[in-house]
Amino acid sequence: xxxSIQYAIGVDLGGTFIKFGLVxxxxxxxxxxxxxxxxxxxxxxxxxxxxxxxxDLIEKSNYKINGIGIGAPGxxxxxxxxxxxxxxxxxxxxxxxxxxxxxxCKLETFVENDxxxxxxxxxxxxAGKKLNSFIMVTLGTGVGGGIIFEKKLFxxxxxxxxxxxxxxxxxxxxxxxxxxVGCIEAYLGNNYLINRVVKEYDSNKSSLVFSLIGNNFExxxxxxxxxxxxxxxxxxxxxxxKLGNQLGYALASVANLMDITSVxxxxxxxxxxxxxxNSVETAMRDRVLKSLQTRIKVLPAKLSNDAGIKGASSLVxxxx
Amino acid sequence: xxxSIQYAIGVDLGGTFIKFGLVxxxxxxxxxxxxxxxxxxxxxxxxxxxxxxxxDLIEKSNYKINGIGIGAPGxxxxxxxxxxxxxxxxxxxxxxxxxxxxxxCKLETFVENDxxxxxxxxxxxxAGKKLNSFIMVTLGTGVGGGIIFEKKLFxxxxxxxxxxxxxxxxxxxxxxxxxxVGCIEAYLGNNYLINRVVKEYDSNKSSLVFSLIGNNFExxxxxxxxxxxxxxxxxxxxxxxKLGNQLGYALASVANLMDITSVxxxxxxxxxxxxxxNSVETAMRDRVLKSLQTRIKVLPAKLSNDAGIKGASSLVxxxx
Numbered sequence: 001x002x003x004s005i006q007y008a009i010g011v012d013l014g015g016t017f018i019k020f021g022l023v024x025x026x027x028x029x030x031x032x033x034x035x036x037x038x039x040x041x042x043x044x045x046x047x048x049x050x051x052x053x054x055x056d057l058i059e060k061s062n063y064k065i066n067g068i069g070i071g072a073p074g075x076x077x078x079x080x081x082x083x084x085x086x087x088x089x090x091x092x093x094x095x096x097x098x099x100x101x102x103x104x105c106k107l108e109t110f111v112e113n114d115x116x117x118x119x120x121x122x123x124x125x126x127a128g129k130k131l132n133s134f135i136m137v138t139l140g141t142g143v144g145g146g147i148i149f150e151k152k153l154f155x156x157x158x159x160x161x162x163x164x165x166x167x168x169x170x171x172x173x174x175x176x177x178x179x180x181v182g183c184i185e186a187y188l189g190n191n192y193l194i195n196r197v198v199k200e201y202d203s204n205k206s207s208l209v210f211s212l213i214g215n216n217f218e219x220x221x222x223x224x225x226x227x228x229x230x231x232x233x234x235x236x237x238x239x240x241x242k243l244g245n246q247l248g249y250a251l252a253s254v255a256n257l258m259d260i261t262s263v264x265x266x267x268x269x270x271x272x273x274x275x276x277x278n279s280v281e282t283a284m285r286d287r288v289l290k291s292l293q294t295r296i297k298v299l300p301a302k303l304s305n306d307a308g309i310k311g312a313s314s315l316v317x318x319x320x
Numbered sequence: 321x322x323x324s325i326q327y328a329i330g331v332d333l334g335g336t337f338i339k340f341g342l343v344x345x346x347x348x349x350x351x352x353x354x355x356x357x358x359x360x361x362x363x364x365x366x367x368x369x370x371x372x373x374x375x376d377l378i379e380k381s382n383y384k385i386n387g388i389g390i391g392a393p394g395x396x397x398x399x400x401x402x403x404x405x406x407x408x409x410x411x412x413x414x415x416x417x418x419x420x421x422x423x424x425c426k427l428e429t430f431v432e433n434d435x436x437x438x439x440x441x442x443x444x445x446x447a448g449k450k451l452n453s454f455i456m457v458t459l460g461t462g463v464g465g466g467i468i469f470e471k472k473l474f475x476x477x478x479x480x481x482x483x484x485x486x487x488x489x490x491x492x493x494x495x496x497x498x499x500x501v502g503c504i505e506a507y508l509g510n511n512y513l514i515n516r517v518v519k520e521y522d523s524n525k526s527s528l529v530f531s532l533i534g535n536n537f538e539x540x541x542x543x544x545x546x547x548x549x550x551x552x553x554x555x556x557x558x559x560x561x562k563l564g565n566q567l568g569y570a571l572a573s574v575a576n577l578m579d580i581t582s583v584x585x586x587x588x589x590x591x592x593x594x595x596x597x598n599s600v601e602t603a604m605r606d607r608v609l610k611s612l613q614t615r616i617k618v619l620p621a622k623l624s625n626d627a628g629i630k631g632a633s634s635l636v637x638x639x640x
Contacts, residue, residue: 075611132477133476133477145577147577147578149476154578155579156453156469156578156579156580157452157453157579157580157581157615158579159579160579160609160611160612161577161578161579162577162579163576163577163579163609164576164577166573166576166577166609167573167576167577168489168569168572168573168607169488169490169491170489170490170491170492170493170502171489171490171566171569171607172490173490178609178610179607179610180572180606180607180608180609181569181607182490246491249488249491249501252488252500253486253487253488253573254577256483256484256486256487257465257467257481257482257483257484257487257574257577257578258467258474258476258481258577258578259475259476259477259478259479259480259481259482259483260476260477261477286500287488287491287499287500287501288500289480289483289486289498289500290498290499291395291480292480295477
């Protein structure tokens with residue numbers, strides 16, 4: 001109790017919504033709000049929305065705010081605070097978002113890649129609090145990642161490190177949108193996953209996965225697969241275990257390469273639950289070098305729903 | 321010339337021979353020697369040989385020697401100077417080699433994994449002098465690796481990082497001796513490679529690869545394949561390009577994960593020359609994320625024949 005509580009604003013910049021939260025240094029969200037991104041209207045409009053949301057939080061709060069953290073998609077330079085070509089935000093090119101926001105809101109502003117922000121968030125507030133080093137994997141439309149090594153974000157030469165979604169598990173495998181082959185994202189990314197399940201319809205017509213959606217493939221989501229698995233549907237369980245294994249194989253390679261053996265998994269598909277985590281851990285332990293085997297640990301992320309906001313706010317409390 | 325030249329002893333501990341060199345701080349070997357490892361006679365005998373070689377060099381030199389560096393196979397704790405279960409050195413268990421040698425020879429002694437020592441050697445004396453970060457790959461019986469990040473060896477959580485040979489490129493691929501599947505070592509390691517070439521004999525009977533050895537498969541080595549390729553043999557060239565591509569695919573995954581885009585390749589198979597390096601670089605560039613593409617650089621190691629001795633001696637000149 002001796003340490004006084006501090007406050008920061010976390011901004012989770014997405015293609016559809018921008019989420020804002022006033023977060024304290026214990027990871028509790030004191031107040032939150034969201035706005036349409038209005039991405040189609042171009043960067044000026046999006047930036048206007050960001051400013052609006054932040055100012056709204058500042059005005060409605062009586063706390064002394066220490067700074068602003070923004071988690072954004074795309075290539076980020078944390079030093080310069082720039083955001084470059086974020087997917088789902090058309091027309092951006094390279095924008096000095098940190099400088100713009102800090103000038104307007106008169107608060108120190110930190111910009112970080114959203115997957116890295118999630119990793120820092122888990123380290124500061126979540127499942128990584130007691131870990132020195134871990135690999136963070138976020139499963140969603142894409143497969144993102146962040147590497148924490150000795151309590152610091154491992155950024156690589158230019159800040160682009162952590163793209164675990166583009167680790168290939170099969171050099172003759174499925175095509176990935178990135179232009180490569182066999183990337184783990186091409187197996188676990190939502191759309192790839194859904195497409196693969198649809199292709200298996202003919203030999204699994206009686207599965208709950210398909211009856212839950214009245215055979216209307218457009219309604220198929222990871223959530224449907226998770227629901228079917230919860231009800232014991234064998235096909236759904238098989239899908240989850242298969243993708244868990246594939247992720248585990250990729251993570252075994254990461255562990256062999258970097259000697260980092262703890263993994264935290266978050267994002268939508270992690271709603272697949274225990275079956276997913278168990279299959280990732282089993283596969284990883286099965287494929288990793290013997291000397292690392294007993295150290296393998298696969299944990300669910302803790303920040304869940306508000307991971308974006310909390311991860312972004314944690315940038316203010318974290319200095320690398 | 322203002323910096324005074326220093327001297328160190330480098331010891332390259334192998335299963336057959338132990339090589340010793342007196343190396344100066346500019347990477348020049350002033351004197352060198354070698355002894356049988358006598359590995360079959362157990363660790364006490366091997367250690368006796370190590371002491372003998374070092375003392376011999378000390379006695380025959382008039383230089384002030386700054387310390388001893390030992391590159392050894394197996395699991396090494398650099399802090400404790402221990403060598404654990406080195407393959408090809410039976411009966412070792414865990415031995416405090418650093419302490420034993422430093423006590424006997426009255427010189428500070430550094431012990432490091434041989435692949436890591438090679439990486440440090442290339443950083444201090446070789447192809448990595450001007451690079452901040454690079455991945456070192458050594459091709460031989462096994463495929464070893466070392467990661468240099470911002471002029472420091474990246475050791476991971478326990479000092480085991482850099483096992484690029486056990487990055488899998490095909491989760492349904494060939495079995496590796498480590499117990500995993502599709503490891504790059506299971507494609508590029510000398511024995512795996514030779515076995516694969518022998519299997520392709522039936523459809524390539526007329527290749528120089530086989531006529532150079534009078535169809536006696538026991539004589540088949542990477543050197544034979546290199547010779548055949550130099551003479552334009554298409555089958556030999558195909559083999560080299562295929563394994564170069566496979567290594568390049570693995571390295572693209574490493575680059576995406578760690579944002580390290582320079583690679584130095586050394587060891588026996590790197591004698592495959594330009595064709596190997598070109599195919600590694602082409603494959604790596606082809607599969608890496610677009611934002612990293614132009615930075616990809618694949619270089620041959622410079623320390624070549626005396627890499628083991630120079631790499632080991634560099635441990636004395638390098639403080640992490």
